[in-house]
Amino acid sequence: MVHGLLHLLGFDHEVSKVAEEEMEKEEEHILNTLEWRGKGLIKSAYDIATVMEHLQNSVEADSNIEKVILQEKHQPKLSHIICDIDGTIMDYEGGLHEKSIGSLREAIATGVNVIMVTGKSRASTIRTFKLLDFREKGDFISETSPGVFLQGSLIYGRDGKKVHRAELDLDVCKEALLYSLKHRIPLVAYCEEQCLTLFEHPFVELLHTVHNENKVKVMHSIEDLLEYSSIQKLLLFDSTKEDSSVLRQHFSELSRGKAHVIKMHSNTIDIVPLNTSKGGGLRILLDHLGITKDCDLDSIGDYTRWLSNK
Template sequence: MLPRLSPLLRNSPMARAVSRATTPLPLPTLSPATTLSCLHSPSSLSFAPKPSNFNFFLLTNTGLFNKKFETFSQENYRCTVWASHRGYRKVRRRPEAARRSKEKDLELSVSICIEEGLPNDPEILSIAELLRLNVPTAMKFAFDSLKSSTFKTRDEAIADVGGFDSIELSVMLCNDEFIRKLNKEWRDEDHATDVLSMSQHVPGLDLPILMLGDIVISVETAARQAEERGHTLIDETRVLLVHGLLHLLGFDHEISEEAEAEMDKEEGVLLESLGWKGKGLIQSAYDAETTMNHHMGSSDDRMKEGSLRFYKPKFSYIFCDMDGTLLNSKSQISLTNAKALKEALSRGVKVVIATGKARPAVIDILKAVDLAGKNGVISEFSPGVFLQGLIVYGRQGREIFRSNLDLSVCREACLYSWEHRVPLIAFSNDRCLTLFEHPLVDLLHTVYHEPKAEIMPSVEHLLSAADIQKMIFLDTAEGVAKNLRPYWSEATGGRANVVQAVPDMLEIVPPGTSKGSGVKLLLDHLGVTAKEIMAIGDGENDIEMLELASLGIALSNGSEKTKAVANVIGASNDEDGVASAIYQYAF
């Protein structure tokens, strides 16, 4: 089935009765025979049939190529699981004796498909397996109900289901992004919905096969609705299946209040007959309106916790800056950003910190939101780029690169600090050293979480304490811009570089090193290509990293130079810009 989608389907590599579909664009248009209708946020497409006496055979794609047949019984009909290639399937011809049998056998050919964009989520795969049994059972009960009941508003384009040799139906599970594109293409409604049904039956053609149609269900929307309605995802999926199936059988709640009431009643009857939980979709929509809990799907839904389970990662790694990016203007990581990082990690994406901070400071910050340690973003055994790329840790947290600042530059900076009483911090491994007490020095520890600075009694004591990787002058933003940066850009004379991550700090680092070069070195060490990474930053020190990444995202609070080289400009660090970037672009 799924003729508009059939060229896009592939057989699943798993030994499951599931086919997957690839990206759906471009999509051909619907045939004129297909009609569309919708119920508030829940939307659907429609058409019709009628029944008679029959036995059932189920033909369903297992995604295998072994041509093995498996027969089992359910209720009062036989089911044959058929492994076949996807596309327009040929219905197996039954023996002549069977075709002449007094009670006609009716083959039900059912395909359960999973769209390619959905990851191999265990619950979704389990639902797909259950639908292999649920769908033919629902078809049988629906056909029996049509045979035993009289309906005033049902379109009877299909006069007698029993007049066919076989019936084909496809059910596809997808995410909101996929169904939104279908909804836009077919109904010119640019939003996600829960279920779309499309008929393939053309009245008047004398064919032995009834191509009943296709039902597309967004399990992402279904999961939200299941939570709102207090039942499980499989319960909500079954509710949507019943709604979509009734549309294919000629029910249409859009045409009149009487038609809506009739379809609403039939949904309830069918769900009760099947022993499935939940109210019908029409009744649930009424309840949602009553409680003002009505939901319209949109791209913002990805911002909801748990939504990433319905999407495959586009990148293997996310490289993320700290100050001005992951941390807000108060140097704190928000719970929203923390949740997004945890969700990305749970989906198999590795998050690597690339920062001007020392590793202990990052561990201290992320520990507060349970992101430090073995299964977190950072630990003493994880890779990372620190001190503007001057220290790089690789696999198992082993140091793979270190660059020290020229001793003469260190001496000149210390003397300048002492003479002008401008506070200076020297970073040495995991230590911070300074020459005198100052409130700004304390802030580096209390606000920015860097190691508490040790006060050295003299310049010579500081220089002899250990190798120094970088130095930071602390001043007002105006003091840095007007005095420090102009002076030290010239005074270093090629022996060092000056960089800025935040307006009130000026960093002096070894020449030829940068955060970007540290990221490149780490990628080579890990055997990862730039195409596999997404990078998020804000400062000028992030420019090389953003240019290197397959997708570079600069937050809106970033420098103009940084935003000029980025592929995307995201929300600010005070608006959970990292979370927004992950939800919108990483999956």
């Protein structure tokens, strides 16, 4: 009734915010004079509107939370991890990197697929992980697993089938073998899974006893070694106490335009076919598997930077 009388007197709360506040104030004054203990109509309407707004906001907030939870539930989980061995799973002396191994175990336990990208042979990689006893997923690295090996010279795709094989230039191999014999520099030739050398040496033996490569076979001559099979990688040890930089410089000049020389450690170098690398091999494999840049990839080891720029 008071609200209606105020309208008759010319008050109108719908004209503006100021008019609303003026009418509300007058309404409350009259009601207080009449000792009315309730609220005025404008105040009641305002409070109801405020409550309704809060409820609406609450409903929207709950809805948004549900949407976020739903999105998180349906977020594509990590699908593939790229992993190296030397410097990642173990150091160059054969010591284990427990933190990396722990991360890998956690990923495998959730069903993430592991793609090995390494300078080692496939046989060495399989043997290494069998010794680590990854029971979470059985033989998750096997002869049927995809992977990049021998610095990208050998790539295996679906079902472990070979999809890429690069071979070292024959003249480069011959020169390296001659240098090895002349200077008694230990050398190992990788012919897929088989390792060959020209003479026994403690460093060569470590490939089998520490780094899990197949037993290195000693060949009687350079000719016998070259006739055995094509070579994907040469590994040379600098058996002196000097840094392998001198060895690398010599073979970089010797193989210029024919092969790629990589300094792997303070006393070793790898010689691989020209335009061959682990990163390049990984790109070939991902294309083969249909894994695009939109897939959820992560890495343990050397490939974080490459993946961040994919």
